[in-house]
Amino acid sequence: GRRLRLGMVGGGGSSSIGPSHASAARLDGRWELVAGVFSRNPERTRQVARDLFIDPQRAYADHTEMAAREAERPDGIDAVTICTFNETHYEIADAFLAKGIHVICDKPLVVSREHASALSARVAETGRLLAVTYTYSGYPMVRMARDMIAGGRLG
Known part of the structure; x- marks a missing residue:
């Protein structure tokens, strides 16, 4: 009955x-x-x-503050999308999962096997969703091609 509330870490400045x-x-x-x-x-x-x-009031100084404050809000975010440098993905994802917030992360999810194992354990502990995006699926041209294939007009 409502739109999902999304938070974002990264993505400002000259980010594409x-x-x-x-x-x-x-x-x-x-x-x-x-x-x-x-x-x-x-x-x-x-x-x-x-x-x-x-x-x-929802523009935060860092991801730790954001995870804590959004987890406390009755209208807090349903999920966060992480659009930062690869080496920061683990720390940010772990902080949000620990607060019970679903995580959507740009690829690659992590840069080490240890971090992958730790996040896997955190997901098992919290029951939260951890997803890796491939943003091409969000491009209008790709969505149009998908619809054309589904409609039998292509492929």
Whole structure:
């Protein structure tokens, strides 16, 4: 009966992947971007939040603060999408999973076997969803091709 509430870590500044995640989430009308840490620079995060019409109180200084505060809110995020440098994915994903928040992460999920094992254990412990995206599926041209194939007009 409502759109899913999405948070984003990363994706500000000159990022190309952040806008791709945000656009793909909006395409089906089921997600609303409501919170984020868009930059390591708090002022940049606040600016991106303003540009995206996000409540200034939901523009956080870092992912740890965001995970804690969103987990406490009655209208907290349903999931977070991680659009940061690869080597930061593990720490951020683990922080949100530990707070009971589903995680959607850009590829690659992690950069070490140890981190993969630790996240696998965290998912088993929390029962939360941990998904890796391939944002090509969010591109309008790919969605159109999928619909054409399903409709028998292609392939």
